[in-house]
Amino acid sequence: MPNINFMISLRTQCYRRQPRMSCRNNYLLQTIFVGVFVLVSLYLLYKGESVQHDDFLLVNHEDNDPPKANNYPVVNLKCLNDSAAITDTGLVHRKRNNYNHRIYLAVVCCGDRSEETLVMLKSAVLNTQRKLHFHIFAEEELKPGLAKSLKSWPTDFQAKIEFTLHSIQFPNNENPEEWKSLFRTCATQRLFIPDVLTDVDSLLYVDTDTLFIRPPESLWSFFNEFNATHLAALAPEDEIAEVGWYDRFARHPYYGLAGLNSGVLLMNLTRMRSFGWTEKIVPLYHEYKQKIPWGDQDLLNILFYYHPDRVFIFPCEWNFRPNHCIWFKSCFRTNIQGVSIIHGSHKVFHSDKNWPFRIVYEAFLKYKLGLTPETHLVQNLQRKLSKLKSSDLFCGKTLLQPVITTLNSVQR
Known part of the structure; x- marks a missing residue:
């Protein structure tokens, strides 16, 4: 990062030696230079961290430094x-x-x-x-x-x-x-x-x-x-x-x-x-x-x-449970990743207390292996989703839409 005190000193010397308008132009160029330098530095720092997270082809694990x-x-x-x-x-x-x-x-x-x-x-x-x-x-x-x-x-x-x-x-x-x-x-x-x-x-x-x-x-x-x-x-x-x-x-x-x-x-x-x-x-x-x-x-x-x-x-989409949506949404990864495994803990597969989980379970229960999943499983869930009311938004759309999206992707 450029030294600010040094730049102030340069600005003072400029006003002593050059016309005011010329010094203002020089100072404007210096300010633009500092801004570009900061933006490039932040970009490179972010890029470096992203590479570290995404590079799963070669990972160094230190035995003496556990997570x-x-x-x-x-x-x-x-x-x-x-x-x-x-x-x-x-x-x-x-x-x-x-x-x-x-x-x-x-x-x-x-x-x-x-x-x-x-x-x-x-x-x-x-x-x-x-x-x-x-x-x-x-x-x-x-x-x-x-x-x-x-x-x-x-x-x-x-x-x-x-x-x-x-x-x-x-x-x-x-x-x-x-x-x-x-x-x-x-x-x-x-x-x-x-x-x-x-x-x-x-x-x-x-x-x-x-x-x-x-x-x-x-x-x-x-x-x-x-x-x-x-x-x-x-x-x-x-x-x-x-x-x-x-x-x-x-x-x-x-x-x-x-x-x-x-x-x-x-x-x-x-x-x-x-x-x-x-x-x-x-x-x-x-x-x-x-x-x-x-x-x-x-x-x-x-x-x-x-x-x-x-x-x-x-991550949470591999063990999606009622506590991820019953009061408020907490497993935000499902927005992009979808739902991978549903866990109907607290017997919600058999209760009206959290009916979206029961709906998904009953869809799989009624589905017969050998029938087309898109027609006999996914479309059944889509019909249920279309009947949702505004009061059902928490575990309704939070669960059903990601499940439908994921199943469509898998079955294709």
Whole structure:
């Protein structure tokens, strides 16, 4: 930046030596020069920061400088066509990914959640171009019905999936009924998947009350963004910490400013086992079990509070919930990115309390695989959107229009 005192000195000398009009012209030129210099400097600074954010082809991760717990990273939302190989220097080099590779998708189904489970799996297979392997953890009495329904899918869609049914199981020397009833029935099963699927390297876990609007492989591609320490990825519980649950009510440590939501979870099972995942989770439960109303989600928050370098944060459109729109809009990324996964937490898929979520769920429930999605799914939602009243704007247009736009884009 030019020295202002120096320029004032020049101006004074000019008035002493030259006519006033000539000095004014010189001073005007100097002022224009300073303005141009400042604008060019700001542009170059902005351009440099943009390059740093967008350059995901070669990323330097320092093991001794983990990400701060209170800062969510900027992530690139493109569905990457490459995978990461971490070298000894900590540099992440990208290479072409084999898109014939399976995506492993896990869900836990207990009680009255069979219908939700099957609708979620339907949304996944409808939107994917990849082979999916479903790992379904379910109560024994639910297994036959789940298997029968999956085997009744049209042949083209059966060819895209494999599935394995697992029993509900918890660590030895622990009270299984106590773990099973913590928060919602069987919800804590997700915490112990690394101990069960010992031959699986990486996994995408989702709650039963979720719907894929964008392909599962787009979420799976966030594994490519993991550095050498990341072993899981989640979305924030809230975008505005001050109005979130954890900031106001939590009686235990939690990750970052607003905590994490466990409804959509990427898991590198190999790293979790090496980390001693279960050996860390179980003692945390016994220490905090009187202070964790959200069960498994609270335990994940406590663990990542103590190990913030182990978690990767993906953005809110991949776990869009009622708290993003019920009072005011807080997930603004949907304006451009659309909605990728809907999470109907608090049973809004089955309630008139937040009817836009129920409308999307019922559209997927009624849709039959094999029919044209544009006609039998998207147009149905468009008709619902056209009937919105001004009083329905919050979760109405905030949810339905981005869902329709995203589905149209995916199905084309």
